[in-house]
Amino acid sequence: MENSGLLKLNTFTPRETVSELDRYIIGQDQAKRAVAIAMRNRWRRQRVPGELRDEIAPKNIIMIGPTGVGKTEIARRLARLAQAPFLKVEASKFTEVGYVGRDVESMIRDLVEVSVKMVRDEETQRVQLRAQELAEEHLLDVLVPPRPAGLEDRPQAPSFSDTTLGRIEPARASANGEPSDATREKFRRMLRDGKLDEREIELSVPDRAGVFPMMQVFSTSGVEEMNMNLQDMLGNLFPKRTKKRRLKVPEALRVLSDEEAQKLVDNEKVIHEALQRAEQAGIIFIDEIDKIAGRESGKGPDVSREGVQRDLLPVVEGCTVATKYGMVSTQHILFVAAGAFNVAKPSDLIPEMQGRFPIRVELHSLGREEFFRILTEPRNALVKQYVALMATEGIELEFDDAALNRVADISAEVNSRTENIGARRLYTVLEKLLEDLSFRAPEMNGAMVRIGVEEVDGALGDIVQDQDLSRYIL
C-alpha cells in the first residue's frame, strides 16, 4: 500500500520551476530558487528507497521581506505549479479575539479537505466518459420508457446481436406499436444530434440545500472537532432529500452524468489517496508569521504569541492529527512561512521555532526598474488587465513606454516619501490615473485612448507635488 505507485508529483526541475515563476513574478530570485528546490526535494524523497525515505524531513522556509514585494504571490503561484494540496493561513488569525485558542491543528484538517477535493475532482474527471454514457442510457429510459414488466423485458445488451445475426429488428410491437429498441436508437440519434435540446423532462434531483447552512452558526465557537462530527452525523441522519425538477435535455444530461460520476467514484480510494497526498506532498503557507514573533505575552484579549508558537511547534515538527477522514502525520508536510519582520525579527521567534525553519530567504524591496517591468511583463500584468477591461467597453487603450516609466517613477517616489507598500503602490497610482477614463468609458463609444507622459503628469502631477495630498490619495 505504502508505495501504491509514486505520488503524481510535479516533475519540474528547479530551473523549470523558477522559469515558470518568472512568468508572473519579477525578480526575487533567491526566494524562487528556495521554493523550487523544496519542491524538487519532494520528488527526490519519493525516489529514495526504503527506511531512509521516512527519515528525510522537508526543509521549511521563511520568506522575509517588506510588504508588497511578492511573498504571497510566489506562494500562490507555487501552489498552482505544484499540483499538490496547498493551504494558506494567516498566523495572526490564531491570535485574534474571537478565535481565542483556535485549534492550530485545524490547518491540517483544512489541508486534508483541499486534498480530498483535489483527488475527487481528478477521479470524477477520469470517470467522466463512462458517466456520460450511463447518463445517456438513463435519459433514454425516461424518454422511451421500457415496456412494463409482464410483457417481455427489454433485452439489455443482446439487442445488437439480433441484428448481427442478420435478422431484421423483430416485430415485437411495444405498446405504441413500434419496436422499442428501434425507437430507443432513433431517440439516441436525435439526442446526439441535438434535436431534443429544447425538450423538457422531469427528473428527481438531490436537494443539496439541506441541513448545512444552519449548521454554520456553530462553527465560529472554536469547537471545530465537535462541529465537524455533528455535521457528519446530521448529514447521515436525515434521508437524502430529492425534489422534482423540470429540466431541458442538455441540462438533464449534465445533472445525470454528475450523479453517475458520483456513483462511479470510489470514495474509499479517494480518501486513501487524498490522505497520502496531503501527508507526502502537502504545502502549508503560513503568512504573517512575524505577527506571532515576540516572546512577551500578548497584551489584552489576544492570545499570547508565544502560546501560538508553542501550539504550532508540534504541527511543524511532525505529529499526528485526527481528521474526519483518518489520522494524518504532518512529518513530511512542507511549511513555507512569510513575514515582513519590520518590528520583530526571525530571532524573536522562540528558538525551537527558528530551528524548524532552517531556510531563510530575503525578498528585496522594489524600485522603479522593477515597477516598470511589473506593469508590463507578467502574464497578468496590471496594464494588460486595464487594457482588457477597457476593451469590454469597446475602447482601445494604449500606454506609451514613457508614460509607464513615469508611472513607475511616481510610484517609487511616493513609496519613498510616504510609506513603502511595494508593488501595491502601482495599483493605487494606476487607478488614480485611469479614474476618469474608467468613469466615462461607456459614453465614449469605442474611442482609442493613448496615455502619454502628458496625461500622466496631468492626472498625477499636482498630487505628487503635494506631500499631504499624496499621502491620502495615492
Ligand SMILES: Nc1ncnc2c1ncn2[C@@H]1O[C@H](COP(=O)(O)OP(=O)(O)OP(=O)(O)O)[C@@H](O)[C@H]1O
Ligand atoms: N516581484 C513582483 N513581481 C510581480 N508582481 C508583484 C511583485 N511583488 C508584488 N507584486 C504585486 O503586488 C501584489 C502584492 O504582492 P504580495 O501579495 O505578494 O505582497 P506580500 O509580499 O505578500 O506583502 P505582505 O507582506 O503585505 O503580505 C501582488 O498581487 C502582485 O500583483
Ligand SMILES: [Mg+2]
Ligand atoms: Mg502577503
